[in-house]
């Protein structure tokens with residue numbers, strides 16, 4: 001199966017390595033890659049470090065590559081989700097299924113993209129947009145039939161967890177960001193992690209997909225961790241509390257949805273405070289299944305790559 005990647009940073013390279021490791025079992029080949037600066041093609045399959053040529057437009061790229069699946073993994077733009085939304089539409093216009101780890105399109109245009117994909121009978125998958133490769137959307141869709149989700153609470157941004165853990169040791173915000181960048185988990189622009197945009201985009205994406213909302217990250221009440229200091233984190237720890245960036249969705253009595261992402265001071269035995277390192281946790285509050293939790297223990301960029309791979313395996317079965 002011919003696969004084209006749009007974006008080739010930490011996630012793209014981890015995905016290419018994963019496909020190499022699984023080549024004997026799964027005949028997937030990355031035959032084209034487009035980044036902001038360069039393009040690479042090889043119909044026989046590209047190596048993890050390909051030879052690059054000059055960048056084409058995405059439309060030219062897709063016309064040359066003729067892929068069977070497009071994977072959109074460009075940088076997050078939490079303001080309007082572009083140009084990733086247009087990349088996805090360019091693939092749809094050619095009848096090509098799309099997988100993305102980029103939460104921008106799901107946070108800004110999920111209902112429109114879903115309708116466009118359905119009208120053209122094209123598969124569109126996005127499991128790794130929230131909680132890396134953990135099954136969140138697929139679990140609800142495939143394993144919780146008939147459920148209504150009333151709300152959710154979660155710790156969804158790994159970079160702020162690493163930064164706050166560094167602050168607990170007395171290290172600076174900048175040192176925490178540098179560590180998250182070294183681990184390949186920070187956004188291209190790490191201020192999107194620190195200012196809560198990544199978590200707000202995930203909150204909007206979850207609300208759009210799981211709760212039928214039509215919201216954007218701008219509609220999430222958002223406070224980041226820029227004003228949290230090592231002293232705050234250490235004082236909280238001494239008193240038995242943990243400061244962490246929490247995302248919440250609550251259905252109000254009048255039916256409206258209240259969405260927030262903000263640093264919260266939680267008792268250290270709170271489930272949301274009990275996931276170390278890059279670990280994430282999401283609690284779904286449902287009508288028929290009580291509260292259902294998903295915990296991802298120490299995910300890295302390889303787990304994001306697995307989320308793309310799981311969507312790809314699933315799409316391959318249906319083509």
Ligand SMILES: NC(=O)c1ccc[n+]([C@@H]2O[C@H](COP(=O)([O-])OP(=O)(O)OC[C@H]3O[C@@H](n4cnc5c(N)ncnc54)[C@H](OP(=O)(O)O)[C@@H]3O)[C@@H](O)[C@H]2O)c1
Nearest residue numbers: 007008009010011035036037073074075076102185188304
């Ligand atoms: N890293 C994680 O752990 C993780 C987890 C879940 C989801 N995600 C999501 O996955 C996506 C990729 O993350 P990453 O960590 O791989 O980012 P990254 O390392 O910063 O790489 C971003 C890639 O996107 C390319 N790009 C940016 N704008 C583009 C455009 N207009 N056209 C074509 N290519 C463009 C960049 O090209 P140049 O190199 O030429 O600039 C680069 O290859 C993001 O949306 C992120 O939110 C990441």
